[in-house]
Amino acid sequence: MKKVIMGNHAVSYGVRASEAQVISAYPITPQTHIVELLSEMCGNGEINAKFIKVESEHSAMAACIGASAAGTRAFTATSSQGLLLMHEMLHWAVGARLPIVLANVNRAVGPPWSIWTDQNDSLSQRDVGWFQIYCESNQETQDTVPQAFKIAEQLQMPVMLVLDAFFLSHTYEIVDIIEKEQVRKFLPPYNPEIKIDTKDPHSFGNLAGPDMYMELRYMIQEAMEKGLDVIKKVDDEFREVFGRGYGLIEPYRCDDAEIILVTSGTVASTTRAVIDAMRGEGVAIGALKIRVFRPFPFEEIFAVLSKAKKVAVIDRNISFGCHGIFFQEIKSALYGRTDIPVLGYIAGLGGRDVTPGVIREIAENAISNKNPERYINWIGVKR
Amino acid sequence: MFNYLEYIREKNFPHIWCAGCGDGIVLKAILRAIEKSGISLDETVMVSGIGCSSRTPGYVDMNTLHTTHGRAIPFATGVKHGNPKLNVIVITGDGDATAIGGNHLIHAARRNIDITVLLYNNYIYGMTGGQCSPTTPTGSRAATAPFGNIEPPFNTSGLAIAAGASFVARADVYNVANCEKMIAMALAKKGFSLVEILTPCPTAFGRRNKMASPVKLMEWLRDNAVPAAKWKKMTEEERRGRMETGVLMDVDKPEYTAEYEKLVTSLRTGK
Ligand code: SF4
Numbered sequence: 001m002k003k004v005i006m007g008n009h010a011v012s013y014g015v016r017a018s019e020a021q022v023i024s025a026y027p028i029t030p031q032t033h034i035v036e037l038l039s040e041m042c043g044n045g046e047i048n049a050k051f052i053k054v055e056s057e058h059s060a061m062a063a064c065i066g067a068s069a070a071g072t073r074a075f076t077a078t079s080s081q082g083l084l085l086m087h088e089m090l091h092w093a094v095g096a097r098l099p100i101v102l103a104n105v106n107r108a109v110g111p112p113w114s115i116w117t118d119q120n121d122s123l124s125q126r127d128v129g130w131f132q133i134y135c136e137s138n139q140e141t142q143d144t145v146p147q148a149f150k151i152a153e154q155l156q157m158p159v160m161l162v163l164d165a166f167f168l169s170h171t172y173e174i175v176d177i178i179e180k181e182q183v184r185k186f187l188p189p190y191n192p193e194i195k196i197d198t199k200d201p202h203s204f205g206n207l208a209g210p211d212m213y214m215e216l217r218y219m220i221q222e223a224m225e226k227g228l229d230v231i232k233k234v235d236d237e238f239r240e241v242f243g244r245g246y247g248l249i250e251p252y253r254c255d256d257a258e259i260i261l262v263t264s265g266t267v268a269s270t271t272r273a274v275i276d277a278m279r280g281e282g283v284a285i286g287a288l289k290i291r292v293f294r295p296f297p298f299e300e301i302f303a304v305l306s307k308a309k310k311v312a313v314i315d316r317n318i319s320f321g322c323h324g325i326f327f328q329e330i331k332s333a334l335y336g337r338t339d340i341p342v343l344g345y346i347a348g349l350g351g352r353d354v355t356p357g358v359i360r361e362i363a364e365n366a367i368s369n370k371n372p373e374r375y376i377n378w379i380g381v382k383r
Numbered sequence: 384m385f386n387y388l389e390y391i392r393e394k395n396f397p398h399i400w401c402a403g404c405g406d407g408i409v410l411k412a413i414l415r416a417i418e419k420s421g422i423s424l425d426e427t428v429m430v431s432g433i434g435c436s437s438r439t440p441g442y443v444d445m446n447t448l449h450t451t452h453g454r455a456i457p458f459a460t461g462v463k464h465g466n467p468k469l470n471v472i473v474i475t476g477d478g479d480a481t482a483i484g485g486n487h488l489i490h491a492a493r494r495n496i497d498i499t500v501l502l503y504n505n506y507i508y509g510m511t512g513g514q515c516s517p518t519t520p521t522g523s524r525a526a527t528a529p530f531g532n533i534e535p536p537f538n539t540s541g542l543a544i545a546a547g548a549s550f551v552a553r554a555d556v557y558n559v560a561n562c563e564k565m566i567a568m569a570l571a572k573k574g575f576s577l578v579e580i581l582t583p584c585p586t587a588f589g590r591r592n593k594m595a596s597p598v599k600l601m602e603w604l605r606d607n608a609v610p611a612a613k614w615k616k617m618t619e620e621e622r623r624g625r626m627e628t629g630v631l632m633d634v635d636k637p638e639y640t641a642e643y644e645k646l647v648t649s650l651r652t653g654k
Pocket of ligand 1: 399403405435583584586
């Protein structure tokens with residue numbers, strides 16, 4: 001059945017279809033609709049899950065960790081400051097190898113206070129070991145939830161799906177709603193080998209000495225590396241049931257492109273419109289959307305970008321004292337294998353709109369830029 | 384006539400609060416209480432967390448700090464410790480101070496640091512759209528309790544008393560004269576003081592609980608927030624579901640920053 005729903009509710013419908021069993025959350029704008037609708041669904045029986053209202057995001061993730069260790073499918077949603085408050089527990093979920101799924105609505109970090117979108121909240125968690133998948137449309141957002149659970153449960157790794165505040169979270173789009181009966185064909189019930197079980201007791205979260213700790217870290221990295229294939233396989237399986245898939249990355253008119261714009265999130269859709277317009281004017285330009293950020297699909301990205309003459313990365317985030325964060329990763333994907341120039345552009349922080357005009361400005365600047373050493377080009381900043 | 388303009392940042396108005404919200408009534412009571420207590424605005428710092436009430440510092444013409452969710456009290460503790468001469472006022476709400484920041488509330492009370500916490504209790508998370516808070520009454524409806532809240536609420540004033548606060552009072556915006564008086568007493572107190580101010584949120588609480596009109600919520604406060612003198616004469620039966628207002632605790636105890644100074648002085652002078 002098709003419905004016109006907001007991005008936040010697309011997450012809720014995805015969770016309903018995935019039959020999460022424990023949902024624990026704390027309110028924060030602009031995420032709250034996700035868990036409000038879920039609490040209603042828990043109440044009226046649309047989903048057979050326990051809903052826990054906790055006293056902070058830190059507790060929300062802690063409760064998910066407990067629920068997941070007890071062998072149930074656990075979900076939470078948050079945004080910005082809430083995600084940052086969870087930081088300690090995010091590490092814990094990875095170390096404990098618990099397949100929790102979290103939806104983060106990308107919102108700028110304070111101060112100054114802002115409720116509008118940028119990616120610094122989720123990207124500042126890039127090194128904790130969570131999978132990160134950036135969604136572009138409400139349909140993709142909904143569909144990514146069961147995919148996330150399947151990826152998570154196969155690898156015993158937590159997965160974060162990410163959507164832009166307001167541009168996606170509060171925007172209404174047509175979504176083909178998935179139902180649990182169909183999803184069951186794709187996502188088997190969660191039944192972990194090891195869980196808290198009084199009949200078969202284990203010790204969780206124990207001390208590991210220097211003789212063991214490193215091996216456990218190695219295994220996390222191993223799961224990440226396997227992750228790319230698992231994500232692809234899960235996406236194919238999803239496509240078999242639902243006829244839709246999203247891939248690790250999404251190239252658009254890149255085959256003969258001399259310059260490629262790299263984007264993520266909702267900026268990707270706007271960029272495609274600009275690509276079409278500029279192609280119409282005879283410019284050999286394409287776009288590459290990065291959907292999966294962790295694990296980072298180095299090879300797939302290299303295969304697309306290495307055919308171009310120039311690459312421009314649009315970052316709605318910044319690593320202060322360094323560059324845009326996607327820019328850093330793209331550079332390392334190309335490092336030592338090609339010498340095509342990569343230019344970095346910072347745009348749209350704190351919810352400033354990245355319009356077709358802004359993207360065109362970036363494209364034109366990149367085409368005429370004779371100085372590829374400029375790793376940071378700020379777009380639209382009043383100085 | 385009290386001249387509010389001397390105390391506010393006019394350029395930040397109109398305020399963000401909904402029509403019928405009690406937060407504006409509290410703001411005015413605070414300003415009158417500040418005048419009454421004679422403290423200087425230049426030596427007063429107002430610190431807030433997150434929520435509708437926490438927007439208050441944006442509107443007052445003094446040193447203000449708008450901090451993260453639940454953390455107003457630790458920020459304020461730092462301010463007071465950094466410069467104990469300052470008057471430090473914390474503006475917070477039920478969600479901010481008893482959920483995400485609950486730990487800070489009890490420890491500041493235990494430590495008895497000289498800050499004045501004005502806790503607006505509207506029984507709900509207003510700003511994010513009406514989720515259950517730790518003071519939402521059992522049975523009330525909220526966005527995260529669409530079929531009624533099954534959890535018992537905190538008695539917030541009782542919590543502060545049990546944790547060791549030296550001054551605790553409850554007030555409400557219907558009896559605004561008492562509200563102003565309680566705030567003035569709290570400001571004058573040396574030590575940790577808390578005023579729990581019952582205030583209506585028609586938008587996020589009232590609407591879901593058959594009190595959508597602000598007048599209904601005011602009537603509810605009139606009938607259920609009971610001044611101490613009357614409270615004393617009530618039977619257990621009559622007290623059920625109602626709240627006592629007025630001074631609930633007022634004792635003199637050693638204050639944290641003063642004790643700290645004393646200890647440092649004695650260590651340095653050997654006396
Ligand atoms: S939501 Fe409630 S507390 Fe917030 S401004 Fe509106 S009425 Fe006041």
